[in-house]
Amino acid sequence: MQMTKSGPVYQLTFLPKLLPINCYIIDEETELTLVDAALGFNAKQILLSIRVMKKPLTQIIITHAHMDHLGALDAIKREWPDAVVSISSRDARILKGDTDLLPGEPDSPIKGGVPKNIKTQPDRLLEEGDQIGSLEVVNTPGHTPGSISLLDTRNRFLIVGDALQTQGGLAVSGTLKALFPFPALATWNKKIALESAIKIKNLQPQLLAVGHGKMMANPLQALELAISESEKKNWH
Numbered sequence: 001m002q003m004t005k006s007g008p009v010y011q012l013t014f015l016p017k018l019l020p021i022n023c024y025i026i027d028e029e030t031e032l033t034l035v036d037a038a039l040g041f042n043a044k045q046i047l048l049s050i051r052v053m054k055k056p057l058t059q060i061i062i063t064h065a066h067m068d069h070l071g072a073l074d075a076i077k078r079e080w081p082d083a084v085v086s087i088s089s090r091d092a093r094i095l096k097g098d099t100d101l102l103p104g105e106p107d108s109p110i111k112g113g114v115p116k117n118i119k120t121q122p123d124r125l126l127e128e129g130d131q132i133g134s135l136e137v138v139n140t141p142g143h144t145p146g147s148i149s150l151l152d153t154r155n156r157f158l159i160v161g162d163a164l165q166t167q168g169g170l171a172v173s174g175t176l177k178a179l180f181p182f183p184a185l186a187t188w189n190k191k192i193a194l195e196s197a198i199k200i201k202n203l204q205p206q207l208l209a210v211g212h213g214k215m216m217a218n219p220l221q222a223l224e225l226a227i228s229e230s231e232k233k234n235w236h
Contacts, residue, residue: 001045006207006215008134009157012049014042020167020212021068024159025049026152028133033059034076034083035135035150035159036069036211043075056080059132062087062122063161064147065094066186067113069211077120086132088139089125090146096121105145112144112186135159140200142193143173143186149196151203158205162186163196166213170222172197172230194230201227 002013008027013020023036023046032055038046050057057080062070065087077085087095090102095118099110126148130137135150140163149160164170168177174190187193200208201223208219216222 001042001049003049004215006209006217007155007157009152009159009207009209009215010049010053011209011215012038012042012046014038014045022209022211022213023069024209025053026133026135027053027055028058031056031058031133033057033061033133033135035061036063036161037072037076039068039071040075041071043072046072046076047079050080057083059083060085061126061132061135061150062091062095063149063159063211064088064144065091065115066144066162067115069161070095070115070118073118073120084123085120086124086126087122088137088146088148089127090141091144091148092122092125092146094144094146102145106189106192108189110144110188112188138199138203140196142189142191142196144188147173147196149200151205155207156203156205157207157209158200158203159209160200160211162211163193163200164208164210164223164226166208166210166216168213170208170216170219170226172226175226175230175233190230194227197223197227197230 174187
């Protein structure tokens with residue numbers, strides 16, 4: 001595991017050279033928020049990282065319901081039973097294993113590592129604009145129907161789950177890059193993912209924290225290029 005710090009955001013990266021999978025610990029001064037929960041066998045290192053920081057874990061937020069973002073959830077919840085688990089109301093259905101589309105949603109199959117055998121169910125269902133500590137919920141669907149991003153209102157750092165990736169170069173979810181992992185192959189709807197990337201750019205984030213790849217400071221120019229590439233590949 002590799003830990004990288006930027007302000008109050010700690011990025012934990014598992015298999016950094018081979019198959020980078022990230023989760024994040026957000027320092028809220030007197031307590032901690034965990035964003036995503038990697039894979040099941042990463043639980044021990046996540047829990048150790050929390051313990052070392054010597055503050056209570058009070059919140060666990062899942063950006064979207066894929067197994068590489070919630071595999072260690074049960075183990076972490078056992079260790080911190082009072083931590084409030086949150087996920088979007090839409091992806092809560094996927095967390096339960098329900099991949100049926102809702103009326104009005106595009107007829108694209110829900111892809112990726114849909115949860116199996118995750119016992120923990122959310123304590124809180126999130127909607128656009130909800131606040132958890134310093135983090136504001138932003139709906140950024142596309143990778144899954146209920147994917148969310150989290151804007152740190154202290155510094156405009158944005159944790160985007162798999163709405164974007166930086167592994168292999170900044171790319172919109174659904175745009176294939178030639179380095180593992182391939183979140184593009186697990187993307188539900190490319191058109192909606194592109195709309196979410198434009199929404200992210202309009203938030204003027206000062207830092208992007210992604211599910212796969214390194215954090216990126218001052219990302220606006222790279223975001224413009226990634227959006228342009230997505231538009232050319234997918235819609236021209």
